[in-house]
Amino acid sequence: MRARDLLHPRPEGLYCPPGDFYIDPVRPVGRALITHGHSDHARSGHAHVLATRQTLDIMALRYGEDFAGTTQTAVIGEIIDIGGVKVSFHPAGHVLGSAQIAVEHGGVRIVASGDYKRRADPTCASFETIQCDVFITEATFGLPVFRHPDAGHEVEKLMKSAQQFPERAHLVGAYALGKAQRVMRLLRDNGYDRPIYIHGALVKLSDYYQNQGIALGELLPATVDRSGKENFAGAIVVGPPSAFADRWARRFPDPVSAFASGWMRIRQRAKQRGVELPLIISDHSDWDELTETITETGASEVWVTHGREEALVRWCELQGIAARPLHLVGYEDEGD
Numbered sequence: 454m455r456a457r458d459l460l461h462p463r464p465e466g467l468y469c470p471p472g473d474f475y476i477d478p479v480r481p482v483g484r485a486l487i488t489h490g491h492s493d494h495a496r497s498g499h500a501h502v503l504a505t506r507q508t509l510d511i512m513a514l515r516y517g518e519d520f521a522g523t524t525q526t527a528v529i530g531e532i533i534d535i536g537g538v539k540v541s542f543h544p545a546g547h548v549l550g551s552a553q554i555a556v557e558h559g560g561v562r563i564v565a566s567g568d569y570k571r572r573a574d575p576t577c578a579s580f581e582t583i584q585c586d587v588f589i590t591e592a593t594f595g596l597p598v599f600r601h602p603d604a605g606h607e608v609e610k611l612m613k614s615a616q617q618f619p620e621r622a623h624l625v626g627a628y629a630l631g632k633a634q635r636v637m638r639l640l641r642d643n644g645y646d647r648p649i650y651i652h653g654a655l656v657k658l659s660d661y662y663q664n665q666g667i668a669l670g671e672l673l674p675a676t677v678d679r680s681g682k683e684n685f686a687g688a689i690v691v692g693p694p695s696a697f698a699d700r701w702a703r704r705f706p707d708p709v710s711a712f713a714s715g716w717m718r719i720r721q722r723a724k725q726r727g728v729e730l731p732l733i734i735s736d737h738s739d740w741d742e743l744t745e746t747i748t749e750t751g752a753s754e755v756w757v758t759h760g761r762e763e764a765l766v767r768w769c770e771l772q773g774i775a776a777r778p779l780h781l782v783g784y785e786d787e788g789d
């Protein structure tokens with residue numbers, strides 16, 4: 454069997470004809486296999502969804518219990534037969550519940566990795582390398598300029614700033630699923646033991662992380678009322694990036710604006726967003742991790758999904774690995 458007969462792009466997403474299923478479809482389909490809960494990969498309205506328990510829970514939290522017709526839990530490492538195609542889920546290290554999906558049929562094994570990272574992250578299971586013939590990789594940070602610094606060190610910068618400016622609130626923009634909880638956990642691991650204030654949009658997911666055994670310490674609502682701004686002086690407040698354009702953000706005392714994202718490597722981006730304290734913390738692989746992972750999988754062919762495809766395709770070709778971009782549309786890096 455040729456790899457492209459096992460999986461190939463369609464407008465709805467990556468399609469497997471022998472198994473009649475899609476991986477991370479961007480439009481409603483009959484049978485969807487979902488790598489993780491970020492909104493660009495996990496959409497509501499599919500007739501049947503197969504995903505890890507945590508991804509299914511996260512989808513229910515975000516979209517409501519009726520997000521799909523029926524659901525099936527994929528147990529990590531267990532093989533599921535779908536129309537003669539062997540499917541298995543393996544940790545991707547991206548956010549809680551995230552998985553790579555291995556698809557095997559007719560002597561060909563393809564791994565669709567979804568979004569992934571290799572750095573240690575106590576908020577989710579670590580990435581596991583799966584040997585395969587074809588490795589499908591993202592390329593969000595697929596340029597040699599992207600080399601993520603140590604995330605713990607970035608959080609230290611935040612704690613230092615909070616110490617240095619005890620009269621100012623520190624507002625940290627972080628994506629609601631994964632990044633926000635990782636930032637909070639990094640603060641705890643660095644010894645920050647004061648309450649962390651969170652925007653209402655983070656409550657359900659942060660509670661879910663805590664229920665899953667990921668300790669985030671004391672989280673309090675970042676509700677600003679008429680009673681006075683000074684309550685948040687010196688506090689660390691975490692909210693989704695979208696909240697920072699709202700009146701919500703303007704009610705804090707002389708806030709220091711921080712943003713946790715791999716894009717904060719680019720000074721211009723930080724400036725454009727009015728970010729005073731950029732924190733380079735990414736839930737994606739950097740250039741070295743992308744290329745090391747490709748090598749480790751032993752794949753003879755690489756398909757590149759969303760991001761900066763060209764440089765990674767070129768790198769593969771220089772290594773003698775066949776590579777091509779898939780030009781999938783609809784993936785917006787919710788959790789960069």
Ligand SMILES: [Zn+2]
Pocket residue numbers: 489491494547568786787788
């Ligand atoms: Zn993601």
